Amino acid sequence: MNNVLSKPVKTGMARALVIIALLLGAVYAGFPILWMIASSFKSNTEIFAYPPTLITESFSFNAYQVVLTNPEKVRFFINSYLVSILVTIFTLIVGTLAGYSFSRYDFFFKKPLNMLIISVQAVPPITLLIPYFSLIVTLKLYNTYAALVLTYMVFTLPYAIIMMTGYFNTLPKELDEAVMIDGGSRVIALWRVLVPISLPGIVATGIYTFMQAWNEFLFALTLTKTTDMRTVPVGIQMLMGQHSYEWNEMMAMSVLGCLPVLILYLFFQRYFMAGMTAGSVKG
Numbered sequence: 001m002n003n004v005l006s007k008p009v010k011t012g013m014a015r016a017l018v019i020i021a022l023l024l025g026a027v028y029a030g031f032p033i034l035w036m037i038a039s040s041f042k043s044n045t046e047i048f049a050y051p052p053t054l055i056t057e058s059f060s061f062n063a064y065q066v067v068l069t070n071p072e073k074v075r076f077f078i079n080s081y082l083v084s085i086l087v088t089i090f091t092l093i094v095g096t097l098a099g100y101s102f103s104r105y106d107f108f109f110k111k112p113l114n115m116l117i118i119s120v121q122a123v124p125p126i127t128l129l130i131p132y133f134s135l136i137v138t139l140k141l142y143n144t145y146a147a148l149v150l151t152y153m154v155f156t157l158p159y160a161i162i163m164m165t166g167y168f169n170t171l172p173k174e175l176d177e178a179v180m181i182d183g184g185s186r187v188i189a190l191w192r193v194l195v196p197i198s199l200p201g202i203v204a205t206g207i208y209t210f211m212q213a214w215n216e217f218l219f220a221l222t223l224t225k226t227t228d229m230r231t232v233p234v235g236i237q238m239l240m241g242q243h244s245y246e247w248n249e250m251m252a253m254s255v256l257g258c259l260p261v262l263i264l265y266l267f268f269q270r271y272f273m274a275g276m277t278a279g280s281v282k283g
Contacts, residue, residue, distance in 0.1 A: 040251035063252035076235030084213040087152045091209045099164025120158045143225045156209045167201035232257045
């Protein structure tokens with residue numbers, strides 16, 4: 001009898017512990033974000049007030065107004081949008097074609113090339129900073145959008161290829177064969193049949209790629225020189241002056257910088273979750 005009664009009790013305690021752990025994790029992860037949002041509505045003086053307060057008494061949009069009305073800061077966002085969108089488009093096109101090739105074709109050096117693509121993911125980006133800087137300067141692409149787009153794609157393409165290869169592997173080859181029996185080519189089979197079916201995987205890859213390009217700081221700082229070519233992460237760092245930090249403006253830019261990724265995730269959440277888990281199931 002005791003053993004029978006103990007099972008529901010143990011199950012209830014286990015669920016309670018899981019809920020408590022999740023709540024603690026949510027507070028731990030969410031509090032810095034909440035503090036960032038609250039600080040963006042404070043004055044720079046109030047941010048340094050002691051004892052610190054989470055909710056400000058002098059609620060103000062001044063930091064957002066400064067950011068959104070300053071042409072230099074607006075240009076940071078334009079640059080980030082342009083570079084991130086271009087990187088995402090080119091990565092998806094190349095990643096889809098490469099993923100389809102790895103999934104459907106057997107060619108010479110397929111396995112070594114696949115291992116090379118995977119190994120790129122293990123290389124710390126900072127170790128490639130000087131070689132890429134030299135290469136970009138040699139190609140006369142320094143301080144251009146092309147420099148950022150080509151460099152970012154080096155780091156986004158391996159993930160895209162691995163992701164799309166795994167997704168195409170879940171799709172039966174009979175789909176390709178049915179199209180070719182009807183007189184179509186592999187290109188038609190890919191773009192008219194497989195790509196629409198693979199939309200969750202493409203969306204998941206696209207969101208991840210956009211996030212990588214949007215948040216990148218190291219190469220954006222190194223490969224650009226003029227203010228009109230800086231991106232949002234570098235723009236936030238530029239608010240750190242020699243004698244003072246504009247913390248409220250930094251927080252406002254950080255909040256505005258988080259919005260594109262958040263909006264993308266909210267709109268494509270269903271596709272994103274399906275795409276992230278599809279590769280683990282053989283369809």
